Structures are given as structure tokens and as C-alpha cells.
Amino acid sequence: MALNKKTVDDINAKGKRVLVRCDFNVPLKDGKITDETRIVAALPTINKLINDGAKVILCSHLGKVKNGPNEGESLAPVAERLSEKLGKKVTFVADYNVTGQAATDAVAAMKDGDVVLLQNTRFRGKEETKPQEAGEAFAKELADLADIYVCDAFGSAHRAHASVAVVTKYISEKGGVNAVGYLMQKEIDFLGNAVENPVRPFVAILGGAKVADKLNVINNLIEKCDTLIIGGGMAYTFLKAKGYEIGKSLVDESKIDYCKEMMEKAEKLGKKLLLPVDSVMIDDFPNPIDAPVETEIFDADKMSADKEGCDIGPKTIKLYADAVKTAKTVVWNGPMGVFENPTLAAGTKAVAAALAETDATTIIGGGDSAAAVNQLGYGSKMSHISTGGGASLEFLEGKELPGVAAANDK
Numbered sequence: 001m002a003l004n005k006k007t008v009d010d011i012n013a014k015g016k017r018v019l020v021r022c023d024f025n026v027p028l029k030d031g032k033i034t035d036e037t038r039i040v041a042a043l044p045t046i047n048k049l050i051n052d053g054a055k056v057i058l059c060s061h062l063g064k065v066k067n068g069p070n071e072g073e074s075l076a077p078v079a080e081r082l083s084e085k086l087g088k089k090v091t092f093v094a095d096y097n098v099t100g101q102a103a104t105d106a107v108a109a110m111k112d113g114d115v116v117l118l119q120n121t122r123f124r125g126k127e128e129t130k131p132q133e134a135g136e137a138f139a140k141e142l143a144d145l146a147d148i149y150v151c152d153a154f155g156s157a158h159r160a161h162a163s164v165a166v167v168t169k170y171i172s173e174k175g176g177v178n179a180v181g182y183l184m185q186k187e188i189d190f191l192g193n194a195v196e197n198p199v200r201p202f203v204a205i206l207g208g209a210k211v212a213d214k215l216n217v218i219n220n221l222i223e224k225c226d227t228l229i230i231g232g233g234m235a236y237t238f239l240k241a242k243g244y245e246i247g248k249s250l251v252d253e254s255k256i257d258y259c260k261e262m263m264e265k266a267e268k269l270g271k272k273l274l275l276p277v278d279s280v281m282i283d284d285f286p287n288p289i290d291a292p293v294e295t296e297i298f299d300a301d302k303m304s305a306d307k308e309g310c311d312i313g314p315k316t317i318k319l320y321a322d323a324v325k326t327a328k329t330v331v332w333n334g335p336m337g338v339f340e341n342p343t344l345a346a347g348t349k350a351v352a353a354a355l356a357e358t359d360a361t362t363i364i365g366g367g368d369s370a371a372a373v374n375q376l377g378y379g380s381k382m383s384h385i386s387t388g389g390g391a392s393l394e395f396l397e398g399k400e401l402p403g404v405a406a407a408n409d410k
Contacts, residue, residue: 007050009048012052013052015055016146016147019143020045020149020150021167023156054112054113056113073123078252096119099124099144121161124138151168152181154187167184207334208334280310282344283300283312298314311344312336320336333393370387
């Protein structure tokens with residue numbers, strides 16, 4: 001799936017108003033940014049446009065914004081951090097309407113190389129998230145501010161939102177160009193090549209709680225990879241499908257037949273499907289999630305009926321680490337256990353360590369896996385850490401992403 005889209009290198013931005021959709025959906029605690037990965041990831045595209053003499057207008061969502069606009073989900077802290085990182089003032093338009101008079105005035109006052117950040121796009125509610133219901137007025141208002149549109153928000157590229165996909169229609173109508181930024185380009189190159197044209201052996205590691213979230217990914221990756229490793233909460237549905245006792249472990253009863261089908265499919269295609277051979281079990285789920293817990297290790301076919309599996313055991317860790325050692329391409333999405341709890345993070349840590357040591361191309365598919373790798377200090381050892389959890393999953397399913405499709409072809 002080679003990227004054949006116009007990129008920021010294909011546009012002449014000097015003196016033009018360029019609207020850039022970034023992914024500044026960063027975690028905040030007491031108004032402070034706790035992980036700035038997404039801000040750092042956006043800098044190459046922003047700096048390129050500043051250096052080209054563009055008027056750079058940035059927009060993004062932050063959080064789910066379930067109860068309407070509020071200061072707790074304002075992009076004000078992002079504007080402050082961006083100013084520090086860029087070494088120049090970023091003018092923040094605090095207006096909850098996002099595209100009102102304040103935004104128009106701020107853009108009108110811009111000089112070449114200036115940067116403006118608009119307020120959280122989700123403050124417009126359904127106009128942003130469900131333009132097919134709420135109408136396209138917001139998308140048109142965004143387009144009215146700019147001459148050129150650049151999508152660099154891979155984390156949102158799987159959503160056909162006003163600021164991601166619909167805006168491109170109105171930029172095109174007035175003869176403007178829609179391009180992708182460097183981050184989007186890198187994501188599509190790494191993830192696309194990994195799945196469509198991998199250097200083999202290709203090992204995919206899938207974790208996380210729910211089988212349902214990863215159904216299509218499992219199905220697609222069994223066809224594409226040489227070895228598929230399953231960990232996390234969803235492994236227990238597979239183990240139950242094998243007829244094992246799983247106690248109080250997480251299970252999706254409605255997906256047991258699906259898991260059986262996938263195991264049969266792997267066998268038929270001659271692929272290795274690795275499941276946990278032992279499990280770290282606890283009596284009750286920790287509350288709070290990081291509270292101390294007593295653990296006991298059981299072989300996968302001898303699990304306790306009154307305990308809950310919350311991590312892969314030491315034999316499984318060795319099995320999975322060995323599979324990674326021989327790989328040339330590894331894609332990892334989803335933790336191996338309840339990694340928010342220090343006691344139940346051993347499996348996730350061990351997989352991250354194995355990936356850090358291998359010479360393979362290692363691609364971490366966003367979300368919890370990215371957080372785990374960064375928290376453990378292995379970020380610099382990975383070939384690519386995706387900035388989009390949901391988007392990287394849909395990409396691994398082989399789906400076309402609206403945010404990518406909306407950009408102009410070269």
C-alpha cells in the first residue's frame with residue numbers, strides 16, 4: 001500500500017494560509033501535559049511550513065468532550081507547550097466556537113511564518129464528529145480560514161470527521177490542495193509496508209482486553225504474518241475455545257467459535273498461532289488498578305476455577321521472546337496483561353524488552369503498547385511507534401482510512 005498522496009513537500013505554501021489537522025489529543029493531569037509524544041510528532045510538519053513562509057493554522061481535538069466545551073479539555077496547555085517547542089509564540093484562539101470571529105481575526109492578522117492554534121474541534125459536538133447528521137457548516141468554516149489543508153493527524157485518520165475528511169471537499173471547491181504531513185507519510189510507509197510487503201519472518205503480537213476489538217485484525221494478520229502471538233485479556237477466550245478452564249478470567253462467550261475458526265485457519269495456512277502456556281492469576285481484580293496484589297502462576301491447561309488470569313506467565317514470556325528473536329518484522333498492538341499494575345506488568349515489560357533487543361523492524365501500534373514502551377524507556381529502540389491506536393488497528397485490518405483517502409493523489 002504505497003502512499004501516492006500529495007505531501008507537504010509537494011505544495012507551495014509561501015504566503016498561503018495552511019490549515020493543519022494535528023493530533024494533539026494528549027493526556028492531561030491537573031491541566032499539565034503528562035505525555036507529549038503527539039506534540040513532538042507534529043513538529044516536523046509544522047517547522048517545514050513555518051520555514052516555507054506559510055501562515056500555519058493548527059487544529060485538533062482533545063478528549064471525548066462528553067459534556068460540552070469546558071476549560072478542562074481546552075487546548076490552552078498545548079498552545080503553551082507548542083510555543084516552547086517551536087521557540088516562537090503560538091497564538092491561541094480560546095473561543096469555544098472554534099471558527100468564530102476571534103479565529104477569523106487571528107488569521108487575518110497573521111504574517112508569513114506565524115502560527116495560530118484553534119480551540120478543540122470537538123467543542124462543536126456532532127458538527128465535528130457526525131457531519132453526516134449535523135451538516136457540513138463547521139467543515140466549510142474551517143476551510144474558509146485556509147487556502148491549503150494538510151492532514152497530519154494519523155490518530156484520527158480512521159474517522160470521517162469534519163476536520164479530518166469533510167473539510168477537504170471545501171478546500172478542493174476553491175481550488176486548494178489537500179495534502180498529508182510527514183507524520184501521516186511515515187505512519188503509512190511503516191504500517192503499510194509491514195503488512196503488505198514485510199521482510200520475513202513477520203511476527204504480529206496482539207494483546208489487549210477484547211477479542212471483539214481485534215476480530216478483523218486477527219483475520220487479516222493470520223493471512224499476512226508468519227507467526228501470530230496472542231496475549232492480554234483476549235487470550236483467555238482463545239484458551240476457553242481450546243476447552244481449557246479459565247476461571248474468572250475475561251471471556252467473550254460470543255466469540256468462542258470465532259477463536260476456533262481462527263485457530264483452524266492458522267493451521268490450514270501453515271501459520272504459527274501462539275497462545276499463553278501459563279498464566280499469572282489473582283483472586284480479585286485490584287481496586288484501585290495499581291493496588292498490591294497476590295499472584296499465583298498456573299499452566300494454561302490447569303488454571304484455577306476461582307481465580308482470574310491477568311498476565312502471561314514466565315514460560316509464555318520465554319516462548320514469545322524466542323519467537324521475536326528470529327523475526328525480521330514485528331508489529332505489536334496491545335499489552336500482555338493489566339500493565340497499569342506494577343505486579344501484572346511483567347509480561348508487557350518482557351515483550352517490550354525483547355523487541356528492544358531484536359534487529360528486526362519493530363512497529364508499535366499506538367495506544368497502550370506505545371505508552372508501555374515509552375514508560376519503560378524503550379521508545380528510542382523501536383523502528384516506529386504509531387501515534388494512533390484505533391487508526392493503526394484499522395490499517396492493520398487492511399481498511400482505507402478516510403483521512404488518507406481524502407488527500408489529493410500526486
